[in-house]
Amino acid sequence: MGTASLAVAMTNPVFAQSDAPVDQGPANAEFEPAFPEQTRAPAVTSEGALATESLASGLVHPWGIAILPEGAGYLVTERTGQLRHVSSEGELSGPITGAPEVYNQEQGGLLDVAIGPDFASDRWVYFTYSKPLASNGMSATAAARGKLSEDLGQITQMEEIFVQEPGSPSPMHYGSRVVFDDAGHVFITTGEHFTEDQRVYAQDKDKTYGKVVRLNLDGSIPEDNPFVGEGKAIESIWSLGQRNIQGAAVNPETGDLWTIEHGPAGGDELNLQEAGANYGWPVVSYGVNYDGSPVGSEKAAHEPEGFVEPRYYWDPVIAPGDMTFYDGEMFPEWQGDALIGGLVAGGIVRLVLDGDTVTGEERILSELGRTRDVAVDDDGSLLLITDFEDGELIRVTAEGGTGTTDATDEGAMSDSADEGGMGDDASSDDAAPGGDTGGAMEDDATQ
Secondary structure: OOOOOEEEEOOOOOOEEEEEEOOOOOOOOOOOOOOHHHEOOEEEEOOOEEEEEEEEEEEOOEEEEEEOOOOOOEEEEEOOOOEEEEOOOOOEOOOOEOOOOOOOOOOOOEEEEEEOOOHHHHOEEEEEEEEEOOOOOOEEEEEEEEEEOOOOOEEEEEEEEEEOOOOEOOOOOOOOOEEEOOOOEEEEEOEOOOOHHHHHHHHOOOOOOOOEEEEEOOOOOOOOOOOOOOOOOOOOEEEEOOOEEEEEEEOOOOOOEEEEEOOOEOOEEEEEOOOOOEOOOOOEOOOEOOOOOOOOOOEOOOHHHOOOOOOEEEOOOOOEEEEEEOOOOOOHHHOOOEEEEEOOOOOEEEEEEEOOEEEEEEEEOHHHOOEEEEEEOOOOOEEEEEOOOOEEEEEEEEOOOOOOOHHHHHHHHHHHHHOHHHOOOOOOOOOOOOOOOOOOOHHHOOO
């Protein structure tokens, strides 16, 4: 762990705001938003100062964080297939045994991790990952749950609760967040595996590409899912028409599920989820393909085509990691705001919400580079993971905290250009997997 301090001053008055948006550069497309607040909200600036502390380093492309109760530390996934425990003091464990077998290619691997809603009594931990399906390179987004041993060293009783249908030869766009509501359901997000011939599956109800899936905690199908009993539709589907959903969170104030998905060149979307809703991909998009050609119908506006409009979109992209709603005491001015990890934007993208409308946007700690996940700890501090070959678990506190410049000094700033400049997916998306387009592939460089 590092020892130096990185403090970021933010001295403007709380919610200081101008009419100008965050400086983002030119858009890739010339589409008009469907309503005034749908993109490029006015820039806001927080009050005070932040400090960062590297709790653990040497993580290999970390992807998900889960906070254990009662100060027992954190679980962190590495895309390469390892699950690790980090103590509250920053001690990093060896690999926890019993994690799912994964397909560790391109964007695939061990992805999200979440503590079950009744963990204190049943020890269930939930995972999403790319599951190997056959020796010929087929894989699919999958979810499973297992019980974490009291000594934090082993996962037992692993049981699969979801496997995407059908399998794909493309190791891209797995989506892969897992979140819970307060009514005994688990939501799992998927991607559409990126290729021209497979992206269209996001519109098909007999396939779980580009979907939000809703299950009971044991993997069974809730009877009130929107497509139960509808012909050939897969009954686990909650919503459809989405590209690659890598962020999801339930707003604790309203109970609504929000998701954030990667667009191509432009068109990252923040969506308010509705049962049975269709969000339009790949028929409509506020972005364009990486070669500049139009997507689908060549139209952007969703509602005239029968699709649900995103509540907000970005062009150029931020390449979103996970998201959370701030609910804590350390940063009271952020209460209820959406905090989103940025892979191209770097650090955190903060959105101020008035109901379901974005009224302000702020970029925070962009110098940290590719930020894959963000969570709120029990004391209100933030936890971030940076998605590098030498990634870190970083704590963000209010002025007066301690920190380290390891993330910056050891390359997070340069990596955001070298790796993260290609968007979420430094290993490719809309070109051949593994390709390097020097920044054009945004969501898909190393996703």
